[in-house]
Amino acid sequence: MADNLKNKTVLALIWNGVDKFFFQFVALIVGIITARFLSPQDFGYIGALAVFTMLSNILVESGFTSALIRRDGNTDEEYSAIFFVNILIAVVIYLILFFSAPYIALFFRMPELCSLSRFLFLSIIINSFGIVQNIILSKSLSFKVISLADLTSAVVSGIATVLMVLNGVGYWALAWQIFLQNVVRVLFLWLASSWRVSFHPTFGIIKDVFTFSSFMLFASFINTIVKNIYSVIIGRLFNPALLGFYSQANKYQQIPSTVIQSAISGVAYPMLSNLKSDEDRQLMYLRKIVKVTACAIFPIMFGLSALMSSLVSILLTDKWLPAVPYFQMLVPVAIVLPFHSLNLNLILIRGHSKVNFMLETIKNTLTLLSIFIVFVGSQFAFGGWQFELSIEALLISFSVANVISYVCDSMTAQRLASYRVFDQFMDIAPYAFVGALMFLFVMGVEWVNSHFMILDSKIILVAIQMLLGVLFYLAMLKLLGSKVYEDIMDIVKRRRV
Numbered sequence: 001m002a003d004n005l006k007n008k009t010v011l012a013l014i015w016n017g018v019d020k021f022f023f024q025f026v027a028l029i030v031g032i033i034t035a036r037f038l039s040p041q042d043f044g045y046i047g048a049l050a051v052f053t054m055l056s057n058i059l060v061e062s063g064f065t066s067a068l069i070r071r072d073g074n075t076d077e078e079y080s081a082i083f084f085v086n087i088l089i090a091v092v093i094y095l096i097l098f099f100s101a102p103y104i105a106l107f108f109r110m111p112e113l114c115s116l117s118r119f120l121f122l123s124i125i126i127n128s129f130g131i132v133q134n135i136i137l138s139k140s141l142s143f144k145v146i147s148l149a150d151l152t153s154a155v156v157s158g159i160a161t162v163l164m165v166l167n168g169v170g171y172w173a174l175a176w177q178i179f180l181q182n183v184v185r186v187l188f189l190w191l192a193s194s195w196r197v198s199f200h201p202t203f204g205i206i207k208d209v210f211t212f213s214s215f216m217l218f219a220s221f222i223n224t225i226v227k228n229i230y231s232v233i234i235g236r237l238f239n240p241a242l243l244g245f246y247s248q249a250n251k252y253q254q255i256p257s258t259v260i261q262s263a264i265s266g267v268a269y270p271m272l273s274n275l276k277s278d279e280d281r282q283l284m285y286l287r288k289i290v291k292v293t294a295c296a297i298f299p300i301m302f303g304l305s306a307l308m309s310s311l312v313s314i315l316l317t318d319k320w321l322p323a324v325p326y327f328q329m330l331v332p333v334a335i336v337l338p339f340h341s342l343n344l345n346l347i348l349i350r351g352h353s354k355v356n357f358m359l360e361t362i363k364n365t366l367t368l369l370s371i372f373i374v375f376v377g378s379q380f381a382f383g384g385w386q387f388e389l390s391i392e393a394l395l396i397s398f399s400v401a402n403v404i405s406y407v408c409d410s411m412t413a414q415r416l417a418s419y420r421v422f423d424q425f426m427d428i429a430p431y432a433f434v435g436a437l438m439f440l441f442v443m444g445v446e447w448v449n450s451h452f453m454i455l456d457s458k459i460i461l462v463a464i465q466m467l468l469g470v471l472f473y474l475a476m477l478k479l480l481g482s483k484v485y486e487d488i489m490d491i492v493k494r495r496r497v
Contacts, residue, residue, distance in 0.1 A: 445465050
């Protein structure tokens, strides 16, 4: 049984990793093409509406996903009840947003948002038709189907978006991308899954799971508001172009972090849930997952931070260079996100959904407090020096709040789930140290080239920096005797055989 769980977990990790990597890869390619042809202002319009779409999808899902994955013995009739409730909530929310569209446009002082939002928000209803299918497939670790659905939707919507951009559709192409992505994904899930709706739903399930899911719902809802409050503030106080720069920086910061967090946590939650009767073994598996996460997130984020200016100039053109400092300020947020998620998963699986809500509340309170400090600081002079209200100040404060929040998560995981803070630090620290050395090495390569004028081509220089950075990181892991490195090399050798 242990071997079977291990094999299913490995396959799930592979497919979930493939899903997140290639989905984001396609999104990255499409994003690069669209960014070259569209203006920062065009992306600012979509960025202003993102918070409404995210909040609506959370309300539609209502925390049922985590509750039903954790719950044993779900029936088709119970899944059907969830299905109908999801759709009903989606329709109600869309109608509210439809009639609120003029006020949304007025708030952001962007008249274009009225008609754009009414179309974009249709994706909320479309998405509601696939939530139950996603729950069933996730619970059974059938990530292959989910991966293929995500990849197919990304490719189809991406091709359509590029064609629309090339034909001068403008920011409407970005809205169509989101809409088509949801349509194709839901259709694929229905065609690939054997589950079908029962017209004898058991609505009692709603009451049974809502006690657990309500904390997840409220936590996710508030967390999404706080996470997206920067888009609201920037869109309201500054202008669409600056919001576009921030949106792009935030998107590129989230791509590697979300790939790692979603790929690992998406498998970790159902896998660790299967081990809830053996807490020692559960913790052992979690520590391995934390090490794998650290091994991946630090070199990627440190490497991107070192190369971002050159990459933006090459791929997006120099008009997007103002987004680079924003990206670098958000790197700490990207690094702590996967570990934050893993800690919360462990606490949640141990049955402490209220504590999960409390930790999310602490994180959100810290974020709001940091924003408050920036706003207050900009109103007063201290010793002849006055703090300026700027996007940079907001993002630095956001990063600090996220790091402090992660420390709180770790302390709680120690108290409730026996994952000591010191152990977690020792699981992560070696990879952070090697990642920092790699960052200095990559920057050193650029410094040497700038002083001795070895290469004129920026593209060739970046390629060499990437290659040398990867080789340096792997060599340091081998030198330090990393178990994760040994496992990776063992997998590579098996593939060769």
